[in-house]
Amino acid sequence: MQSTSRRTGATAVLNIGEVLAQLTADFPSVTASKIRFYEEKGLITPQRTAAGYRQFRESDVERLRFVLALQRDHYLPLKVIREYLDAIDQGLTPQNLPSGVSIAPRMVSDEVLRELKGRTRRLTAEQLRSESGCGAELFDTMISYGLIASHEGSFDDHALKVAQACTALAAHGLEPRHLRPFQAAADREFGLVERAVGPVSARKDSTAAMRAAESAREIAELCLSLHSALVQTRIAEMES
Template sequence: MQSSSRRSGAAAVLNIGEVLAQLNADFPSVTASKIRFYEEKGLISPQRTPAGYRQFRESDVERLRFVLALQRDHYLPLKVIREYLEAIDQGQTPENLPPGVSIAPRMVSEGLARELESRSRRLSPEQLRTESGAGLELYETMLSYGLLEIQDGSFDDHALKVARACTSLAAHGLEPRHLRPFQAAAEREFGLVERAVGPRSAKRDGTSSVRAAETAREIAELCLSLHSALVHARIAEMETP
C-alpha cells in the first residue's frame, strides 16, 4: 500500500524498511544497520520526527545508491566517498570519479537545498511589504523593534516569514512591541542549538559544516515542537470548565 504522501502527490517520505525495499533489488546485502552506520558517519542525514523516527526522502535514497555503488563496484573507502559527497553538497562535480559513475540531480539533501535557495533569494523592502501584506507603518515598526534586519538594502526569505507572521498577528491586535519576547526567546534557543552543534561546526571541512547546519535545523524544529506543545497545553487549560 502506498503511503499517504505518495497518494497525495507530495514528496515521498519513507521509513527505513521502505528504503530497504527500494534498494534491495540492486543491493541485496544492504541492511538497516548499514544504513544507520552510514548516518553515523555523516554520509546521509535523514530527517527525524519529534518522536525520533527516521524519515528518508528521495535525495537520501539517491545518496545511498551512490555510496553503495562506489563501495560494491569500486571498493572505495568511506573517506573518499565522503569527499565526493562534500563536493556535491557544495554544488561541485567531484574530481576523479570512477568511470561510469554518475551523480543524481537530487543527491543534495532537501533541507540543504531549501537553505541554499533561501540564501540566494533577496527581496527589496517593497517586495517584502507586497509579499507579506505589511503596511508601511507596520514595516517600519518591525524594523524599529528589531524583528526585521535589512542587509545591503534587502531581506532574505526568513525575513519574509517573520513579516508574514507579524502581519497576521497584527490583525489579532498583537503589535510588534508585544512580540519582542519572541525575539529574546529565539536568541536563547539559538544559544542552545549552537551549544549542541558547536563541536561539529568548529571543524573546518565542508561536510562537517553541512551536517552541523542540518543538525541545527533538526534541533530547532524539536525546540519549536516543544514550545508549541507547552503553549497548547496552557490553551487546553482555558477549555477546562
C-alpha cells in the same frame, strides 16, 4: 511488457519511448521530434549517457506535461512558458499563471532543489511588503523593534516569514511591541543550539559545517515542537 526504465543513484530514468508512453494518453499529438524540439528550446534538459542517448527524469516528464498543457489549453507561446519555467527553477511562483494551472512538486530536478535549498532569495522592501501584506507603518515598526533587518539593502525569506506572521498577528491586536519576547526567546534558543552543535562544528573535517548545520536545524525544529506543545497545554487548561 516489462519497463526498461533504469535508476541513476535513487532517480529513475526513462528513454524517449517510455516518456511518450507516459504522455500520449493525455497528449495524443506529442511526438519524439516535439520532445527534442522542447529540449532545443531549453524547456527540458535530459541527461545523456556516454553514448549520447537521452535519459529523462521524473522532473523532465512533469515539465513536459506542464508545457504541453499550457500549449493545448491556453495556446501560450514557448517564450512565455519558458519564463514560467525559469521562475519555477528559481523557487518563485510565476506571475500571471493561467487559472487552474498547477505546478507539480517534481517539476524541478533534485540538483536544482539542492541548489535552491542552499540559496536564500533576496527581496527589496517593496517586495517584502507586497508579499507579506503589511503596510508601511507596520513595516517600519517591525524594523524599529528589531524583528526584521535588511542586509545590504535587501531582505531574505526569513524576514518575509516574520513579516507575514506579524501581519497576521496584527489582525488579532498583537503589535510588534508585544512580540519582542519572541525575539528574546529566539536569541536564547539559538544560544542553546549553538552550544549543542559546537563540538561538531569545531572539527576540522570537510563535512563538519554541513553536519553542524543539519544538527542545528533538527534541534531548532525540536525546540519549536516543544514550544508549541507547551503553549497548547496552556490553551487546553483554559478549556477545562
